[in-house]
Amino acid sequence: MNRYSIQEFVEKTEQQDKGQGLFELETERLLEINLNGQIWTKAGAMVSYRGQIKYEREGILEHGLGKMFKKALTGEGTALMKATGAGKLYVADQGKKISIINLQGESIFVNGNDLLAFEPSITWDIKMMRKIAGMLSGGLFNVRLEGRGMLAITSHYEPLTLIVKPGDPVYTDPNATVAWSGGLTPEFVTDISLKTLFGRGSGESIQMKFEGEGFVVVQPFEEVYYSQTTSG
Incomplete structure (x- = not known):
């Protein structure tokens, strides 16, 4: 177990400017935004923050009626906060x-729960996977x-x-899928024979099938999502 004096602890953990620009990884699990x-x-x-920063929840019509309608349908958790000002x-x-x-200039799909921050110069839209809605906890x-x-992310x-x-599809567990390239459209497939291979939760026989040319990002963890509209 590491033991430090107060001075040693401060020196070891103190924030440092790395000169990486707008987004800077202060640690691999903490993002510094030089706003x-x-x-x-x-x-x-x-x-945390320092400087003159105003932090507010997105307005109900901030991104237009279409996106508000999609969010109401999905009941998902991509509620966004808008930070404006100058500081860290x-x-x-x-x-x-x-x-x-x-x-x-490229495009990427990110699981709604895995999107942490993005610049306002990037256009975005919510995509609901309708075929799988209700099959997984809270939909996807x-x-x-x-x-x-x-x-x-x-x-x-x-x-x-x-x-x-092409010709070599990749199958993933939906709850372990983080992101994929914009040119791919995943298909949902079920195979009872694969039930013991994919997943250990509800809907465990469902896989995402990626065909074509691109990439898919997975994590070594099955994340269970709960809809904000789900009670209990």
Whole structure:
């Protein structure tokens, strides 16, 4: 067990500027945002801040009636907070590992629960996986992000990226799937014979099948989602 004097502890854990720009990994589980303008973060993700920053929940019509309607249907947890101002903002999500992605005109799908923060220059839209709604706890939805700018995603432990090639589909557990490239459209398949291979929760015989050309990101953890509209 490590023991430190107060001075040693402060020196070991003190925040340090690494000069990495807008998004900076202060640790692998804590994101520093060097804010000068505006940023979107997952609601409840703010850990600390310094400077003149105004932090407010997204307005009900902030992103248009269509997105509000989708959110009402999904009952999901991608509620966003808008941070505006100048200073340093620190965000995290339950100690999950953070990865920073710099989009340069590409698109990516991210599981709604794994999206931590993104620049306002990126356009986004909620995509509900209707065929699987109700089959998993709280259903399953994702966010499509496209454009130029940085975004931060989270995963339980280290993420693994699998390359999808034509004629060589990749199958994943929905509860362990974090993100995938914008050109892929997953298909949901059920196979009772694979029940003992995929998952240990409800809907365990359901897999996501990725075909074509691109990539899919998985985590070594099965995350169970609960709809905000679910009671009990």
